[in-house]
């Protein structure tokens with residue numbers, strides 16, 4: 001079984017996770033830029049973070065045979081801190097990078113006026129750079145936040161087929177299904193969505209335009225949730241082809257709209273890392 | 287000796303790899319950069335997507351102009367650097383910005399491309415901090431690129447030795463490191479000898495590359511009294 005995790009924050013994970021993910025079939029992933037659990041207070045720390053998303057982290061992933069791509073953006077939580085606003089000015093530099101396959105995570109946290117501004121500005125950047133968009137829906141007041149996000153997306157003029165609205169559940173999926181945007185689901189140990197509920201939703205809504213991710217990060221989360229959900233699908237009677245559609249073909253189709261996705265080669269490793277001088281890079285103690 | 291390519295070698299190698307539209311993109315990009323320096327900001331990251339990517343030359347034991355570690359993107363980026371209508375400190379600051387905001391592949395392109403530029407005082411002053419940044423990284427491709435032509439020619443002896451030791455440590459083949467025949471000295475041999483002794487004391491394998499610098503009969507497995 002080959003798996004593409006369309007949303008996972010590997011910077012917060014260990015090499016053991018990479019190993020376990022590879023064993024479970026994960027061969028490609030997208031790491032969205034998001035908030036790191038601790039507020040950042042300057043543009044410089046974002047720049048270093050973006051650098052690691054287009055440098056160090058793809059290198060690390062390649063060592064475990066996994067292709068790493070990322071999304072770049074100013075997240076809604078930190079959009080509220082005026083000290084971070086300058087991040088918008090450095091974004092175009094990063095949106096030009098090979099490994100960047102979408103703008104994100106964007107959207108709302110507390111639905112403030114600042115979040116509105118930053119969301120709209122970045123949708124404009126996405127249109128300019130012809131990149132897909134990853135939209136995060138809020139943990140609190142989720143339904144209203146999802147509807148408001150869909151309104152903003154419609155107004156932006158970014159084509160709906162280039163947008164995924166993520167972290168959906170039973171109460172928010174309907175509106176997104178109708179909008180024409182892609183539907184993203186994060187399978188978490190306790191919150192958001194679990195494997196069996198996910199299987200029920202796919203029975204109801206089908207597997208078209210559906211992206212299922214682990215969204216694993218520094219909090220309580222599980223990088224193998226993609227594989228566990230895939231097995232739950234099989235156990236519930238879904239055909240292997242449907243499972244492959246959800247866990248490979250769909251994320252490939254969505255992110256390939258960037259024109260930069262290379263899911264078969266560990267990114268940068270194809271250029272240097274793993275094939276570097278024909279040498280395995282796993283050896284040597286660092 | 288590690289080969290040392292010039293722009294015509296890189297062009298020739300690229301012609302073997304890139305298709306017609308890729309080569310056309312390259313020629314146009316070079317013209318645009320020559321006319322306006324700021325054009326390089328968007329062309330530099332696009333090198334792989336627009337021109338060609340992957341291995342530039344086949345691996346071979348034969349001596350040749352282009353080192354086997356160069357990728358097509360590296361060659362495109364190096365050529366773009368040579369097209370900049372700048373020199374000295376001005377060229378240095380442009381190159382520094384490309385490195386600062388570059389992804390791993392762009393940083394590598396800068397480190398390799400520096401060797402094709404005229405190394406006057408201004409450029410060396412700007413380029414050396416980039417080489418040191420590359421050497422501090424744990425990304426093997428950056429460490430290796432830092433020890434290509436420019437780094438090998440301009441690093442001081444202690445930094446060059448530390449770089450070579452790091453290569454052995456990370457498993458980067460020394461045949462891909464520039465400058466060794468001229469710069470490998472007794473102190474480097476001493477450092478590698480110590481490293482080999484530490485490995486052997488821990489019951490671990492000694493990387494074969496150590497013997498490129500350390501003469502096996504002179505290897506001391508134990509500290510001498």
Ligand SMILES: [Zn+2]
Pocket residue numbers: 007009032034105215
């Ligand atoms: Zn996330």
